[in-house]
Amino acid sequence: MSDQTTPRKKIVLVGASGTLGRAVLTALRERGHEVVTASRKDADIALDITDPASVAELYRQVGRVDAVASAAGTVPWKRLGELAAEDVRDGFEGKVLSQVELVRQGLSSVAENGSFTLITGILAREPIRTGAVASLANGAVESFVRAAAIELPREQRINAVSPTVFEESLDAYGDFFPGFDPVPVRRAAAAYVRSIEGHQTGQIYRVE
Amino acid sequence: MSDQTTPRKKIVLVGASGTLGRAVLTALRERGHEVVTASRKDADIALDITDPASVAELYRQVGRVDAVASAAGTVPWKRLGELAAEDVRDGFEGKVLSQVELVRQGLSSVAENGSFTLITGILAREPIRTGAVASLANGAVESFVRAAAIELPREQRINAVSPTVFEESLDAYGDFFPGFDPVPVRRAAAAYVRSIEGHQTGQIYRVE
Numbered sequence A, B: 001m002s003d004q005t006t007p008r009k010k011i012v013l014v015g016a017s018g019t020l021g022r023a024v025l026t027a028l029r030e031r032g033h034e035v036v037t038a039s040r041k042d043a044d045i046a047l048d049i050t051d052p053a054s055v056a057e058l059y060r061q062v063g064r065v066d067a068v069a070s071a072a073g074t075v076p077w078k079r080l081g082e083l084a085a086e087d088v089r090d091g092f093e094g095k096v097l098s099q100v101e102l103v104r105q106g107l108s109s110v111a112e113n114g115s116f117t118l119i120t121g122i123l124a125r126e127p128i129r130t131g132a133v134a135s136l137a138n139g140a141v142e143s144f145v146r147a148a149a150i151e152l153p154r155e156q157r158i159n160a161v162s163p164t165v166f167e168e169s170l171d172a173y174g175d176f177f178p179g180f181d182p183v184p185v186r187r188a189a190a191a192y193v194r195s196i197e198g199h200q201t202g203q204i205y206r207v208e
Helices: A019-030 A052-062 A085-106 A132-148 A167-176 A185-197 B019-030 B052-062 B085-106 B132-148 B167-176 B185-197
Strands: A010-014 A034-039 A065-070 A110-119 A157-163 A203-207 B010-014 B034-039 B065-070 B110-119 B157-163 B204-207
Touching (some): A010 A019, A010 A052, A019 A034, A052 A085, A065 A085, A085 B132, A110 A185, A132 A157, A132 A203, A132 B085, A132 B132, A167 A185, A185 A203, B010 B019, B010 B052, B019 B034, B019 B185, B052 B085, B065 B185, B085 B110, B110 B132, B110 B185, B132 B157, B132 B204, B157 B185, B185 B204
Parallel strands (some): A010 A065, B010 B034, B065 B110
C-alpha cells in the first residue's frame, strides 16, 4: 500500500481515567496521536458530561479536532423491582444524553472526515440482573449511532464500541457476569483505533 | 391438543386510538378478551403516559390485569443538526420512560404469568433521516425488554413489537420510508396477540 503512515490526529478523549479510558489513551498515544483528555478530574480539561454547558465549554477550549472518543458513562445498578423512575432518568442523563450531547454539540468542532466514537456494552444484547438501566442506555446509544451516521455533516463518521466485561475488571464485576468470556481491555481500546483511523460509519464494534 | 381454548384475559391497552392501537383493540376483542383502553382521550380511562402519577392512577382504577399492551409513544422528528437537547429528553420521556413506567408501576398489578407488550419500531435497526430520536427510543426500549425479562416477578413476561411502516400509514409517512416494504397493521396487531397469548418472554417481534 502506498499510504501506510497514519496522519497524526487531534483527539478529545472523554473519560480517560477509568479502566477503559486509560487503555484507550495508551493505544491512541502509541499510534502517535495528540490526545486531549476530558474528565471530571485528573484530565487536561475538566468536564461534567451530564452538564450541557460543560460540554459546550469543552468544545470552546479544545477548538477543531479530528475525533471525539467517549469512554464515559454512568448508570445505576438496581434490581428491576427497586428501580425508581429517577434511576431510569439518571441512567439516561449519565450515559445516553451525555454522549448525544458530545455529538450534537461537536458537529461544528469535528473536522471533515472526523469521527465520533461512543461507548456502549454487551448489556445492550445480553442482559444481567440489576442491569436494566445499563441495557436501556446501551441500546439507546447503539440505535442512535446507526441513525446519526446517515445525518452527520461533512463526511463525519460515528461508531460505537460495545465490549463485554474486561479481564481487568473481573475482581470488581466478575460476579455479575457468570460464564461471560472476559476480554483484555486493550481489545476494546483497539476498537477505538479502528473507529478513528478506519473509514467505517454507523458500526457497533462488538468486543467479546 | 387438549387445551385449545384461550382463557379470556383482562387486558389494559394503552394508546388505543391510533392506527396501531385500533388494530390491536380489534384483534384482542376478536380473540374474546376484555380490553380496557387507556389514552389521553376517547378511552375507558384517561391516561397521560408521560405523567407517572397518571400511570399510578390507571393501575389504581383497573385493578388486577392479565396483560398490559402499549401502542403509545411520541418522539420529535427533526434533522440531527436541528435537534436540541430538550428534543432528546422529550423523546426519552415520550416513548422510553413512559413505557418503562407502565412496567415498573405495573409489576404489582399484573397477574402471575401475565405479560407486558411494548411498542418499538424498525428505526431501532434501520434508520431514516429525522429519526435519530425515534431510533434512540426504540433501541432503548428493546434492550430494556430483554433485560426486564430476566427480572420480572411471578413469571410475568415482557416482549416488544417492532414493526416497519404500515400500509395504512403510507399516505402520511410513506415519503420517509422509500423502498421499505410496508405491512398491513393487522400483522403488527397479531404480534400483540402472540405476545399476550403465547409463552415467550424477552422477545422483539419484528413485523416487516
